[in-house]
Amino acid sequence: ILNVEQSPQSLHVQEGDSTNFTCSFPSSNFYALHWYRWETAKSPEALFVMTLNGDEKKKGRISATLNTKEGYSYLYIKGSQPEDSATYLCAGGGSNYKLTFGKGTLLTVNP
């Protein structure tokens, strides 16, 4: 089983702050790295899928980077808004179908 760790476990920021959190995974047997956003009472929503070392993806104010050699990915949120409040899940794939999820980072953005 691929071991995926996320940090921090939770984070409180003020509206307008930029923030980032980390996902780490074993660099061996890596296939893909997924980021999802999970808002309360909703389904997890896909943000990014990255496969290549050095990949950078961006969606509005949210971006992510991938370093497969050292086994980590960063998710950045620029100018956080209250609607960004959610749990952000990272998932690593050691094979192309099986994903291992981290425990998530709970982000709370205070207005």
Add this chain to the structure above:
Amino acid sequence: DGGITQSPKYLFRKEGQNVTLSCEQNLNHDAMYWYRQDPGQGLRLIYYSQIVNDFQKGDIAEGYSVSREKKESFPLTVTSAQKNPTAFYLCASSDSGGQTQYFGPGTRLLVL
């Protein structure tokens, strides 16, 4: 609208009873998945299916069974052999392996 539906939203199981959770998708995806979430833990893979009439065990398959007779449907049965079934269950689908997974709204299973 395209998407994944799960039913019921809440399900109650009595001791020794088998219960079945429904998952349907109209995204024309080949692959479907079942995950379980427990407090303080990440989503854990129970079973997955790459294609109709085929499925594989995930990391925590014991006490569960699935079928994939139709592309659109991937029901999960929680059997009496599952000693700790209380959890939140999520179904997902993807176009193929390694691709973005799309999730349903989930079913919360409680034991009476």
